[in-house]
Amino acid sequence: xxxxxxxxxxxxxxxxxxxxxxxxxxxxxxxxxxxxxxxxxxxxxxxxxxxxxxxxxxxxxxxxxxxxxxxxxxxxxxxxxxxxxxxxxxxxxxxxxxxxxxxxxxxxxxxxxxxxxxxxxxxxxxxxxxxxxxxxxxxxxxxxxxxxxxxx
Amino acid sequence: xxxxxxxxxxxxxxxxxxxxxxxxxxxxxxxxxxxxxxxxxxxxxxxxxxxxxxxxxxxxxxxxxxxxxxxxxxxxxxxxxxxxxxxxxxxxxxxxxxxxxxxxxxxxxxxxxxxxxxxxxxxxxxxxxxxxxxxxxxxxxxxxxxxxxxx
Numbered sequence: 001x002x003x004x005x006x007x008x009x010x011x012x013x014x015x016x017x018x019x020x021x022x023x024x025x026x027x028x029x030x031x032x033x034x035x036x037x038x039x040x041x042x043x044x045x046x047x048x049x050x051x052x053x054x055x056x057x058x059x060x061x062x063x064x065x066x067x068x069x070x071x072x073x074x075x076x077x078x079x080x081x082x083x084x085x086x087x088x089x090x091x092x093x094x095x096x097x098x099x100x101x102x103x104x105x106x107x108x109x110x111x112x113x114x115x116x117x118x119x120x121x122x123x124x125x126x127x128x129x130x131x132x133x134x135x136x137x138x139x140x141x142x143x144x145x146x147x148x149x150x151x152x
Numbered sequence: 153x154x155x156x157x158x159x160x161x162x163x164x165x166x167x168x169x170x171x172x173x174x175x176x177x178x179x180x181x182x183x184x185x186x187x188x189x190x191x192x193x194x195x196x197x198x199x200x201x202x203x204x205x206x207x208x209x210x211x212x213x214x215x216x217x218x219x220x221x222x223x224x225x226x227x228x229x230x231x232x233x234x235x236x237x238x239x240x241x242x243x244x245x246x247x248x249x250x251x252x253x254x255x256x257x258x259x260x261x262x263x264x265x266x267x268x269x270x271x272x273x274x275x276x277x278x279x280x281x282x283x284x285x286x287x288x289x290x291x292x293x294x295x296x297x298x299x300x301x302x303x
Contacts (some may be wrong), residue, residue, distance in 0.1 A: 105286055106282075109282035112277075114274055121273050121281075121288065124285050124286065125288060127289075129289075132298060143293075144290060144294055146218040148290055150283075150286055152218075
């Protein structure tokens with residue numbers, strides 16, 4: 001049994017660790033989205049949270065399998081915007097999917113292993129789809145963007 | 153031919169089986185094809201109730217045009233040439249008397265494009281991989297959400 005390696009400052013494992021930290025915050029944030037959004041969005045909330053939880057757990061498993069220290073979740077998170085209405089909740093959801101897309105695109109770019117690149121590219125696609133759903137729920141237009149996770 | 157020689161150097165030790173520029177150019181052609189296809193499908197919509205669909209098709213035209221531009225810049229970078237003048241306007245893929253493409257055809261084209269860009273993303277690395285994965289994600293969101301009628 002060897003002690004986990006300290007977190008690397010750059011490279012694929014650093015990008016994965018940062019994506020994991022994003023996913024921690026997003027799972028936390030969707031608890032608030034769930035609390036504040038209207039019941040008609042329950043189905044979307046459930047689908048979204050499940051996806052982020054699964055991805056968080058798989059990312060922890062990847063880091064663990066490589067002997068990289070898994071960063072812990074924070075005790076709490078500062079909301080980037082006020083939260084009083086259902087539309088506030090939907091705006092937070094859109095922002096979190098955009099943050100997720102950026103984090104996983106960084107993993108795609110930093111990855112050395114093909115499996116990491118596949119996993120991250122899938123995550124990027126899933127968050128682009130969820131962002132479109134949340135944009136539509138809010139009545140935004142357009143609901144999609146040309147370059148999820150970046151501005152090319 | 154000189155340009156092709158310049159990119160025989162694979163990125164980060166990976167060994168692409170086909171020249172990088174050819175693969176990127178194929179992606180650029182897909183983007184231009186989809187842009188033209190979506191424009192033709194939008195122009196053929198007659199139902200005035202299809203305004204939302206027409207707007208979604210216009211957005212696909214814009215995004216796929218943006219993809220073609222970004223891919224042209226990446227091709228220029230790979231070939232170590234200055235990017236071309238932005239003269240690419242999507243050309244209609246069908247003869248004028250051919251039946252207009254349907255939204256289903258646009259959806260199928262985008263699904264194929266997402267698959268193709270996603271596969272290429274996984275075999276490349278760095279910024280190029282990120283760009284291709286982002287393009288694949290955009291195509292997926294378009295065919296899976298934007299072009300699907302709201303229930």
